[in-house]
Amino acid sequence: MAKFIMITYYLLTAFIATLFFWNFWQEKKKIDRQILYLLVLIPLLLRLLRIK
Amino acid sequence: MRTKIILLICLVFILIWPAIQLYQHRHFQIPIVAGPGVTRVTKLSHYLPALKGTMADTWIFWLEGQESGGKALILGNSHANEPEGMLAALVVIENGLVERGTLLVIPQFNHSASRATRPGDGYPLYFNIDTKWGKKKFRMGNREASPLDQWPDPDVYLHYPDKQLLSFLDARNVNRTWPGRPKGLLMEQVTYAAMELIRQEKVDLVIDIHGAETMFPVTNCIVAPEKSAKLATMVSLTVKATEKFDNHVEPSPPKFRGLSHREIGDYSDAMPFLLEAPIPFLDQPTGPKTEKFLLDGKDPFLLRLSRKNKLFVPYDETGWPIDKRVGQHLSVTLEILRQYSRRTPERSIIIHNVPRYAEVVEKGVGYYFQDPSQVRRDRIYLN
Numbered sequence: 001m002a003k004f005i006m007i008t009y010y011l012l013t014a015f016i017a018t019l020f021f022w023n024f025w026q027e028k029k030k031i032d033r034q035i036l037y038l039l040v041l042i043p044l045l046l047r048l049l050r051i052k
Numbered sequence: 053m054r055t056k057i058i059l060l061i062c063l064v065f066i067l068i069w070p071a072i073q074l075y076q077h078r079h080f081q082i083p084i085v086a087g088p089g090v091t092r093v094t095k096l097s098h099y100l101p102a103l104k105g106t107m108a109d110t111w112i113f114w115l116e117g118q119e120s121g122g123k124a125l126i127l128g129n130s131h132a133n134e135p136e137g138m139l140a141a142l143v144v145i146e147n148g149l150v151e152r153g154t155l156l157v158i159p160q161f162n163h164s165a166s167r168a169t170r171p172g173d174g175y176p177l178y179f180n181i182d183t184k185w186g187k188k189k190f191r192m193g194n195r196e197a198s199p200l201d202q203w204p205d206p207d208v209y210l211h212y213p214d215k216q217l218l219s220f221l222d223a224r225n226v227n228r229t230w231p232g233r234p235k236g237l238l239m240e241q242v243t244y245a246a247m248e249l250i251r252q253e254k255v256d257l258v259i260d261i262h263g264a265e266t267m268f269p270v271t272n273c274i275v276a277p278e279k280s281a282k283l284a285t286m287v288s289l290t291v292k293a294t295e296k297f298d299n300h301v302e303p304s305p306p307k308f309r310g311l312s313h314r315e316i317g318d319y320s321d322a323m324p325f326l327l328e329a330p331i332p333f334l335d336q337p338t339g340p341k342t343e344k345f346l347l348d349g350k351d352p353f354l355l356r357l358s359r360k361n362k363l364f365v366p367y368d369e370t371g372w373p374i375d376k377r378v379g380q381h382l383s384v385t386l387e388i389l390r391q392y393s394r395r396t397p398e399r400s401i402i403i404h405n406v407p408r409y410a411e412v413v414e415k416g417v418g419y420y421f422q423d424p425s426q427v428r429r430d431r432i433y434l435n
């Protein structure tokens with residue numbers, strides 16, 4: 001059960017990380033927005049890569 | 053497009069730089085020297101095979117005497133950001149010689165927490181202890197297990213079996229997951245395995261060694277439930293009279309569940325004790341959390357608070373050095389063993405060669421660590 005929940009959370013993290021990356025890529029003009037998306041992406045990537 | 057690529061390169065750079073440090077910290081091994089008194093070394097997963105191969109599995113060092121007697125279990129690093137417990141445990145492992153009875157020592161009880169760091173508090177990743185042969189380097193851990201090993205956290209942590217509602221963070225805190233269960237969260241499995249060890253090996257005494265904030269009332273004390281209270285009181289009075297340091301007794305609250313000093317006593321025949329020494333590093337209103345501060349416990353803000361009587365322990369320019377903290381823990385531990393042995397001679401535990409308070413303060417804790425490069429390979433355990 002705990003394992004199932006963990007896997008679900010990893011999938012969720014991957015999904016949200018993809019959304020942020022997508023938003024970053026789609027943002028054409030505002031550079032502050034682009035930076036913001038990338039910053040929010042950091043903890044999600046750290047978890048997905050199993051670093052922190 | 054070009055800005056995006058530049059930004060992405062920046063992201064990769066700021067991702068890799070801390071990632072390397074965190075990865076190295078998680079995989080840094082501390083060589084533990086099994087001293088002459090260590091008769092065998094086993095793993096906690098022996099008592100719960102589900103732990104095998106996980107980051108939560110940890111070493112158990114056995115110091116067995118020639119004569120059989122009682123058994124005591126010493127736990128260090130239940131909270132891996134309170135390293136005095138681990139250091140005291142290592143001094144016992146490297147130096148202790150047991151004449152009668154058995155001493156079981158787990159220096160990294162929350163092994164996963166010892167491989168994590170605290171987000172947001174700027175903890176040093178490592179700390180070094182001066183020894184005769186150079187510096188011995190240790191990982192500085194966190195209070196809770198790494199989320200890489202137990203994740204996600206619940207919204208509210210429901211303690212098993214009492215159903216008490218606790219903070220979500222405490223689901224990863226082994227001092228809230230006692231007595232645990234075999235198929236629960238990873239930290240519940242750790243405490244369950246330890247409960248099985250205590251029950252199967254018929255352990256008489258469990259000594260769980262911690263450190264606590266100077267602004268927290270439960271510090272510089274022995275926390276004991278009803279069944280251990282008498283012994284704890286004798287120990288407290290003896291160290292005060294003979295070794296001149298304070299260590300009062302705090303009763304273990306029966307309604308606060310999940311703690312070692314509560315559940316071990318309730319779910320086994322063992323008598324639990326939780327030792328606290330002041331660790332100013334854990335206090336909140338302090339300067340930067342540096343390695344030096346962790347070791348010497350000196351802080352100007354705490355000094356000012358102490359003059360306003362806001363601290364629960366005496367505090368002056370000398371701070372609370374690690375040698376004093378480890379020394380107190382060793383003296384109290386030895387005194388618990390001695391008092392118990394006097395009261396229960398058929399289950400006595402007699403140990404020699406472990407230094408007491410005054411000796412550790414004089415020589416420093418590093419004096420008691422051997423140089424791993426001068427020791428036979430099969431006596432070294434990476435933890």
Ligand SMILES: [Zn+2]
Pocket residue numbers: 130131134262263264
């Ligand atoms: Zn603690």
